[in-house]
Amino acid sequence: MLDPEVLERITARRAELDDLEAQLTEQLSAVRSEGDELSFAERVLERVSEEIAGERASVSPAPGHVAGRTVMLxxxxxxxxxxxxxxxxxxxxxxxxxxxxxxxxxxxxxxxxGWPSA
Known part of the structure; x- marks a missing residue:
């Protein structure tokens, strides 16, 4: 015959473990959600950084030629x-x-x- 005190302890421990499992499941969900948000933020940051770099490159001075001489435009x-x-x-x-x-x-x-003058 099973000891009622042992059965009670098993039942109590099972309830503790079920509660712990629920807490861990909730924490894991929150961690995954935050990870997804960070991944999204990284993608946005990369895209915006690429756009800014493209804009800077399009407005940065570029060498050109005037009267056969290389000049900075x-x-x-x-x-x-x-x-x-x-x-x-x-x-x-x-x-x-x-x-x-x-x-x-x-x-x-x-x-x-200090440039030469004519």
Missing amino acids: VPHRGPEIQEAMLPPDYQRILSIVRQAGGPVTARQVGETL
């Missing part, structure tokens, strides 16, 4: 074009003009940059 200025997107020499020119505090000639800028 400057993108048209607009609210989306930032000074940092300009070639370094152009950034230096802007800095010189700002520091002058008034009108400057191309010759003055060239001399400040």
Whole structure:
């Protein structure tokens, strides 16, 4: 004959395990859901990063040719074009003009940059 106390303990333990299983199932579902959200966020981030890189590449300065010489083409200025997107020499020119505090000639800028003048 089975001991009633042992049966009671088995039943109590079975109930504990069923509760633990329900908790773990709920936690596993939450973990999987968050993992899915992170995967989605990563895909969105990759897509947006690619779009931004494409936009930057389309507005970044590119070499061109004028009168047989290679020159750096400057993108048209607009609210989306930032000074940092300009070639370094152009950034230096802007800095010189700002520091002058008034009108400057191309010759003055060239001399400040150490470029030969005619």
